[in-house]
Amino acid sequence: MTRYIFITGGVASSLGKGIISASLGKLLQARGYKITIQKFDPYINIDPGTLNPYEHGECYVTADGMETDLDLGHYERFTGIRTTRDNSVTSGQIYLNVIERERRGDYLGKTIQVVPHITDEIKRRIQLAATKDELDFVITEIGGTIGDIEGQPFIEAIRQLKWELGPSRALNIHLTYVPYLAAAGELKTKPTQMSVKQLQGLGIQPDVLVLRTERELSSDLRGKVAHFCNVDVDAVIQSQDLPSIYEVPLNMLRQGLDAVILKKMGLRLGETPGLGPWRDFLKRREEATEILNIGLVGKYDLQDAYKSILESLAHAGTYNDRKVKATFINSEGITSENVGEQLKGMEGVVICPGFGNRGIEGKILAAEYTRTHDIPTFGICLGMQMMVIEFARNVLGYEDADSSEMNPETPHNVIDMMEEQKKVTMKGGTMRLGSYRCKLREGSRAWEAYGKEVIVSERHRHRYEFNNLYCDEFDRRGMKLSGINPDAGLVEIVEIPDLRWYIGTQFHPEYSSTVLRPHPLFMDFVKACIGYGTSES
Ligand code: GLN
Numbered sequence: 001m002t003r004y005i006f007i008t009g010g011v012a013s014s015l016g017k018g019i020i021s022a023s024l025g026k027l028l029q030a031r032g033y034k035i036t037i038q039k040f041d042p043y044i045n046i047d048p049g050t051l052n053p054y055e056h057g058e059c060y061v062t063a064d065g066m067e068t069d070l071d072l073g074h075y076e077r078f079t080g081i082r083t084t085r086d087n088s089v090t091s092g093q094i095y096l097n098v099i100e101r102e103r104r105g106d107y108l109g110k111t112i113q114v115v116p117h118i119t120d121e122i123k124r125r126i127q128l129a130a131t132k133d134e135l136d137f138v139i140t141e142i143g144g145t146i147g148d149i150e151g152q153p154f155i156e157a158i159r160q161l162k163w164e165l166g167p168s169r170a171l172n173i174h175l176t177y178v179p180y181l182a183a184a185g186e187l188k189t190k191p192t193q194m195s196v197k198q199l200q201g202l203g204i205q206p207d208v209l210v211l212r213t214e215r216e217l218s219s220d221l222r223g224k225v226a227h228f229c230n231v232d233v234d235a236v237i238q239s240q241d242l243p244s245i246y247e248v249p250l251n252m253l254r255q256g257l258d259a260v261i262l263k264k265m266g267l268r269l270g271e272t273p274g275l276g277p278w279r280d281f282l283k284r285r286e287e288a289t290e291i292l293n294i295g296l297v298g299k300y301d302l303q304d305a306y307k308s309i310l311e312s313l314a315h316a317g318t319y320n321d322r323k324v325k326a327t328f329i330n331s332e333g334i335t336s337e338n339v340g341e342q343l344k345g346m347e348g349v350v351i352c353p354g355f356g357n358r359g360i361e362g363k364i365l366a367a368e369y370t371r372t373h374d375i376p377t378f379g380i381c382l383g384m385q386m387m388v389i390e391f392a393r394n395v396l397g398y399e400d401a402d403s404s405e406m407n408p409e410t411p412h413n414v415i416d417m418m419e420e421q422k423k424v425t426m427k428g429g430t431m432r433l434g435s436y437r438c439k440l441r442e443g444s445r446a447w448e449a450y451g452k453e454v455i456v457s458e459r460h461r462h463r464y465e466f467n468n469l470y471c472d473e474f475d476r477r478g479m480k481l482s483g484i485n486p487d488a489g490l491v492e493i494v495e496i497p498d499l500r501w502y503i504g505t506q507f508h509p510e511y512s513s514t515v516l517r518p519h520p521l522f523m524d525f526v527k528a529c530i531g532y533g534t535s536e537s
Contacts, residue, residue, distance in 0.1 A: 002130040003265055004170040005139045006158045008204075010146040010195025011177040015212040016248075018071030020175055020239065021141040022078035023249040027258035029079055030273030033136035036129050037075040038087040039068070040122070041143035042150040046092040050428050057304030061459045061511055062087070065434025070307050071141060077311055077514045078249065086129045091150060094121045114153050122157035146174075146198050159203040167207075168266050174199055174206035175239070178213040178221075187215060189225050196229040207264055208235040208257070216240060235260045246282060246515060250275065277516055285318040292322040292529055293345055295329045297366045297383075298352030299359035303328075306352055309380065312513035313350070316522035320530060331362030339369045348376040348501075348529030351383030353461075353508065357406050364390045376501035376528040378521070381462055384504025385415045388466060388494060391479045396470075405464050416467040418490070424463075432460050436485050438492040438507065444482035446493045446503060449524035455486070458507035465506065466491035501528035 005024065009017045018039070025037045041048075048056045049067030060073040066085035075083055098121050102112050110117075130138055142158070144151045162170045176192040192211060199206060209231050211217060217238045226233040237255045242248060252258065253275070262269055294313060296306060303310065310326055317324035327346070334342050343349060349370050351363050363383065367390040370377040379387040385403055392401030392414040400407075403415035424430045435457045440447040442454070450456055468489060471481060483493030483505070496502040505521065513519035 001169065002127075002135050003137050003168075004126065004161065004165060005137060005261065006162075006170070006172045007139065007141045007175065008146055008155070008158075008172060008199065008206075009142075009144070009175045010199065011191045013145050015175050015177055016239065016245075017141050017175050018074045019245050019248050020173070020210055020252070021071070021139050022074040023252045024173075024257060024261070025075060025081075025137075025139050026078045026249045026275075026278070027253055027273065028137050028139075028261075029081075030275055031258065031262070031270060034134065035079070035137040035139060036081060036083070036087060036133070036135055037072075037079070037139040037141065038083075038089065038126075038129060039071050039075075039141050039143060040126070040154055041069055041088075041090045042148060042154055043090055043143075044092045044095070044150070045090060046096065046428055047088065047090060049431075053300050053305035054302065057302070058307040059461070060308065061433060061461050061508065063435040063457075063459060063512075067429060067433065067461070069143070070304065073308050073311070073511065074245075076512075077315075078246075080514050080516060084129075086125075086132070089122075089125045091153070094118060094125065094153075097121055115156060118153045119157040119160060122154055123161055126157065126161060146195055146202075152202075155199075155202050155204065162204065167264065171207040171261065171264060172199075172204055173208040173210060173261075175210045175212060178211045178217060178238075180213070180215050187213065187217060187221060189221060189228070192225055193228045196231075200230075205230060207231070208237065208260060210237045210239050210257070212239045214241050232260075235264075244282070244285065246278075246285070249278065250282070281318060281515055284321065285314075285323075288318055288321045288323050290322055291325045292317055292320075292526065292533065293347050294324055294326050294529060295343055295346035295349045295366075296326050296352055297329050297331050297334070297349060297363055299331050299354055299362075301328055301330050308508070308510035308513070309350060309352065312510040312519055312522045313526065315513050315515060315518035316526040319518050319523060320526045322526065322530060324526070329366070331359035331366065334362030334365050336365055339365045342366075343369055343375070346375065347533035348378070348525060351377065351379040351386055351504075353381035353383060355382065355405075360386060360406060364393070368394055371496065371499065371502060374499050374502075374532075376525060376532050377503075378501075378525045379504030380510065381460075381506060381508055384494060384506055385464060385466075387502070387504040388414050388474075388479070391474065391477075391496075392470070395477055395479070396473060403464055414467050414470050415464050417463055418465045421463045431463050432465075435459050436490075436492075436507070437487065438483040439486040440493070441480065441482040441484075444480060444493075445495050445497060445501065445524070446482045446521070450520045456483075458492070458505070458509055459511045460507045462506060466494070500532055501525060 068088035222236040313324045363386040398412040401412040402410040404413045
């Protein structure tokens with residue numbers, strides 16, 4: 001019997017619903033329950049794959065090839081579960097499904113309406129994961145804030161499901177914000193009360209409230225909120241700002257978020273989970289105070305655009321007893337005159353993924369500088385492609401070497417569109433997406449990093465690839481092709497073994513690094529950066 005937990009938010013966005021969802025998932029899992037976490041986003045796009053990172057942050061890719069919201073990255077990093085395309089739903093998908101069925105004649109004779117047709121489809125999607133897998137809990141996070149026009153059908157679907165399933169099988173956690181008014185010297189609960197009233201007006205009585213706050217909330221204040229909102233006082237939990245998102249599960253455990261839910265659903269509490277390895281990670285993280293400077297060369301100067309890369313570096317940093325300080329270096333500002341200055345002090349450089357022409361010459365200059373100065377460098381997807389172009393231009397001597405993405409006319413298209421991509425006309429969801437196998441070349445640095453595994457599987461998101469006509473030439477001149485997809489022959493990893501650490505991957509290793517299982521390539525990269533930093537001083 002699967003139980004459903006719905007997480008909604010009020011007052012403001014960016015309060016950390018994703019982190020609360022991931023933390024709760026972690027705690028229930030630690031108590032022995034089988035869980036999944038899914039995100040329902042009310043926007044109309046089918047997926048965030050076509051969205052600019054400025055609109056939506058990073059696009060996270062599941063192993064089965066869905067482009068999704070970055071919150072799914074948190075779910076995986078916290079719980080270690082592998083999400084799938086079922087875990088990411090948008091209004092666009094819901095409407096598309098209903099409209100296609102209408103055209104097929106499935107509803108013949110009926111007027112198609114938001115209630116019941118759209119809401120029924122939302123309810124079906126909420127329960128879909130549990131029809132495929134035996135799950136104890138499905139946690140569903142609803143994007144946006146209460147009161148958003150486009151979110152209404154989702155709230156209505158939750159209201160209906162809560163009613164149908166009853167309190168032992170469905171409950172709602174509402175996350176709000178308690179602001180501190182400095183001038184008055186007071187924390188204010190009115191926005192929370194208003195938000196709960198709004199939710200009640202839509203027919204949902206929240207069972208648990210999580211109050212995001214910058215300051216400790218007194219028990220009186222929590223009592224007041226409980227009193228005004230018809231919520232038990234032990235179900236009013238505070239989520240105070242913490243130095244790391246990874247401390248949130250412990251904070252929730254201390255306040256009994258999971259216990260209150262189990263109690264409400266009539267489940268046995270059992271033993272309090274120890275979360276040993278998680279605590280070990282946090283302790284190590286806290287003790288790792290020595291800074292490791294890593295430069296991120298990319299074109300989006302916003303943190304969320306490279307979320308998974310930042311988290312992967314942080315995981316690997318902790319397990320190598322370092323605090324990674326990632327410095328964003330805008331590739332549009334890099335010139336041949338200032339590249340040395342821009343990368344100064346960096347003990348390692350990541351050349352970031354991306355699309356289109358903007359900022360790529362800066363990435364190429366950075367790749368040249370780190371190659372010729374032997375600074376550990378990790379190129380990811382477009383970053384790897386820029387390493388290849390730089391090598392072709394400056395080592396192989398093809399001045400006009402390029403990617404056909406940037407210059408379709410170049411005679412030296414060392415990066416070229418994949419054959420199967422040439423027929424593609426639609427933009428959304430049509431890249432090479434999700435997990436593909438990669439065979440590692442024995443004796444290579446990548447192979448060593450992966451613990452001498454021969455076949456690994458990694459997630460992709462690209463249309464262009466290394467042009468295999470150039471394999472021999474690169475290999476002869478010192479850039480080795482150390483990972484190949486055994487099925488299609490596509491180049492997945494390049495490296496220069498003569499350098500300290502100069503590796504580019506066509507895939508995105510950052511999508512699969514988790515708190516308890518840091519990614520081997522990030523681990524090895526960070527080790528090399530430490531070695532470099534130490535050798536310099
Ligand atoms: N734009 C490149 C491609 O499509 C790289 C994509 C990426 O970095 N994710 O191949």
